[in-house]
Amino acid sequence: MWERYSRQVILPQIGTDGQSKLAESRVVIIGCGALGSVVAGTLARAGVGHIVVIDRDFVELNNLQRQVLFVESDVGRPKAIAAAEGLGLINSTIVVEPVVKDVNQTNVELLIQDADLVLDGTDNFQTRLVVNDACVKHGIPWIYAAAIGTSGLVLPILPDGPCLRCLFPAPPPAGALPTCDTAGVLSTAPLVTAGLESTEAIKLLLGKGQEPRLVMIDVWDQTISTLAVEKAADCVCCGQKNFEFLTAEKEEIITTLCGRDAVQITPATPGRISLPELAAVLAPVGEVEQNDYILVFRTQGYEISVFGDGRAIIKGTDDSNLARSLYARYIGV
Numbered sequence: 431m432w433e434r435y436s437r438q439v440i441l442p443q444i445g446t447d448g449q450s451k452l453a454e455s456r457v458v459i460i461g462c463g464a465l466g467s468v469v470a471g472t473l474a475r476a477g478v479g480h481i482v483v484i485d486r487d488f489v490e491l492n493n494l495q496r497q498v499l500f501v502e503s504d505v506g507r508p509k510a511i512a513a514a515e516g517l518g519l520i521n522s523t524i525v526v527e528p529v530v531k532d533v534n535q536t537n538v539e540l541l542i543q544d545a546d547l548v549l550d551g552t553d554n555f556q557t558r559l560v561v562n563d564a565c566v567k568h569g570i571p572w573i574y575a576a577a578i579g580t581s582g583l584v585l586p587i588l589p590d591g592p593c594l595r596c597l598f599p600a601p602p603p604a605g606a607l608p609t610c611d612t613a614g615v616l617s618t619a620p621l622v623t624a625g626l627e628s629t630e631a632i633k634l635l636l637g638k639g640q641e642p643r644l645v646m647i648d649v650w651d652q653t654i655s656t657l658a659v660e661k662a663a664d665c666v667c668c669g670q671k672n673f674e675f676l677t678a679e680k681e682e683i684i685t686t687l688c689g690r691d692a693v694q695i696t697p698a699t700p701g702r703i704s705l706p707e708l709a710a711v712l713a714p715v716g717e718v719e720q721n722d723y724i725l726v727f728r729t730q731g732y733e734i735s736v737f738g739d740g741r742a743i744i745k746g747t748d749d750s751n752l753a754r755s756l757y758a759r760y761i762g763v
């Protein structure tokens with residue numbers, strides 16, 4: 431029955447027991463861009479039995495340079511939906527669950543609660559800090575990964591080991607880190623980084639994880655190095671168990687998006703809104719396109735994409751006040 435996996439079952443590191451463990455595993459991949467695409471595709475091919483793919487965004491043409499799960503006809507579709515379809519074509523014997531959501535303090539604990547492992551495919555530090563708090567609190571292993579320019583980082587974070595805040599005690603101030611907007615990204619940097627992340631994922635799912643080390647690569651310079659990360663005794667998260675990124679006020683969340691000249695607005699209380707009804711209201715004042723998942727409204731040089739839960743991405747500005755006022759004017763919340 432495992433002809434599909436014969437080449438990895440014969441590996442002494444995996445074997446039939448390992449293959450069974452993979453089949454019984456449930457992973458949650460947060461973010462399905464360049465890293466998430468590779469990790470999801472690799473774990474689907476490896477036979478991980480249940481894969482949840484969460485992404486808040488939709489596919490854009492400039493994603494195709496590095497986000498290997500997507501093709502031209504996916505442009506404009508939610509990444510989680512397009513990814514799940516692609517993964518279903520790769521392996522129809524596993525369960526793939528797409529979730530079109532922004533992961534934040536209001537929903538992260540519910541989204542990861544049944545996971546054997548959580549995988550980082552995000553593009554921002556704020557979400558990673560929320561994921562770190564939730565995983566440490568619930569004793570779920572997760573793997574931090576990041577890629578930018580020609581370089582990448584991977585660090586497995588185990589329930590009793592050092593956490594992300596042992597490595598980065600304070601969140602970096604806005605603008606301190608390069609983004610794909612300011613630094614660009616060579617497609618092979620996330621490919622190699624996600625390959626390492628997928629390897630650590632398989633090891634952890636098989637119970638063969640080792641002392642966590644930060645792996646640092648640069649594909650252009652052909653370098654790879656590792657750094658032992660120590661648990662910080664006074665770590666706010668894993669030491670003091672103060673999960674401050676989970677206890678932030680449940681208010682409207684406004685996020686400037688990496689590399690997009692765009693702002694995302696997540697309402698304090700997500701609710702269902704009728705996209706066809708909204709389309710009818712907006713049609714007289716601008717250009718409207720709508721499918722089952724998204725309504726796209728263009729007016730005055732701005733593009734407002736609204737999801738069914740009321741979340742919106744406003745393109746054409748990185749000014750959160752302006753974005754908030756456009757949201758209030760046209761979506762009316």
Ligand SMILES: [Zn+2]
Nearest residue numbers: 593596665668
């Ligand atoms: Zn820590």
